Amino acid sequence: MFPVDSSVVEKFSQVKAVYFDLDDTLCGYWTASKAGLRTAFDQNPVEGKTTDEMIGVWGQVFREFSPELKDQTKLFHEYLTSGTVTRTHQMQLTLLRVGIDDMELAHSLSFAYMVERDRNLKLFPESLETIQRLRIKYPLGLITNGPADIQNQEVDTLGIRSYFDNIFIEGEMRIGKPHASVFEKAANAVGLLPHQLLMVGNSFGHDIKPAIEYGWVTAWVRRDTDVPPSSANIGPEPIPTSGPMPDLIIGDLAELLPLLGA
Ligand SMILES: [Mg+2]
Known part of the structure; x- marks a missing residue:
């Protein structure tokens, strides 16, 4: 990943809270x-x-x-x-x-x-240590789409509930990503401005594109394992050739740690 552009380092230095997507960001759903x-x-x-x-x-x-x-x-x-x-x-x-x-x-x-x-369902090898280290310095949150019962079951199966100050589940809110109200709710929960929030997620359309639009700092997680059984592709979602781009593209969550000083 390194060297990272100095403007990206500057943007990450403003971050005061970190929100994660769950499926295929922290754990291997597919x-x-x-x-x-x-x-x-x-x-x-x-x-x-x-x-x-x-x-x-x-x-x-x-x-x-x-x-x-x-x-x-x-x-x-x-x-x-x-x-x-x-x-x-x-x-x-x-x-x-x-x-x-x-x-x-x-x-x-x-x-x-x-x-x-x-x-x-398992966390990725680096997920637990990454959230444990970030949690010392930042409020952490989860924003996950899916049914209320299943998403809560996943959080408990993975044993990660206690690490997150805020957990937003589509099924509980009756609305999910990429809607603006979800990102506003997450920002209000920690009382921070958009540029002080980092969104970490694997879905360009649900996690990254909206977060860029709402002025958040973004880290797009692209893993080789992130392939649904329905997909004709053999690798992760392709990188768009035009339009808004994330601040960072990572294949491992631990890549966030040096940029966040954790
Ligand atoms: Mg996901």
Whole structure:
């Protein structure tokens, strides 16, 4: 990463609080998701299909289903409270795609997937030490999109709740990133100005682009493991060739420590 431009060093010297995204920033969500799907389909075999084929079909359905979710008002409101209904609905759609109409199997797959995904969820190797060191000097916060029950379950599975002064979950706020109100709420919680806030996240569209627009300092985390099962790409999200750019692009959270004097 080094040498870093002196203007970036100057911007980081103004930071007084740090906000992190959760999934694929602090922990390997897609790695856990893929392991969870594998075990779920191994334990609940679908006639005539291999586990790999079913993971592929799940990914295809996910790619179609998740962008539509926010337009399906009733389903989206249920999703904000609990991931169960949409997760099971997606399993049902996955089975229907291979000609199987079996709600009981969809429920079994959905439950096994949730349990195994949670069991496989791990912090990245440097995450804990990074937040432990930053916490001595800065108030820390989490801003995470997703259902209230699942995001809280993840925070507790990872054992990181006590490190964060503020935790903002889309499902609890009923609104998520990239909406301005979420970033305003986070700024108000620590009583700081936008240029005193650092956003660290893996999603350019949800974490980084809005934070740049709202005047925050930004560190975009790009890891090789950050690939959903639905993605045709084999690596992390491509770097945009135009438009606003983050202050920093990192592959490891520990790269933040020297810039933040921690
Ligand atoms: Mg993320």
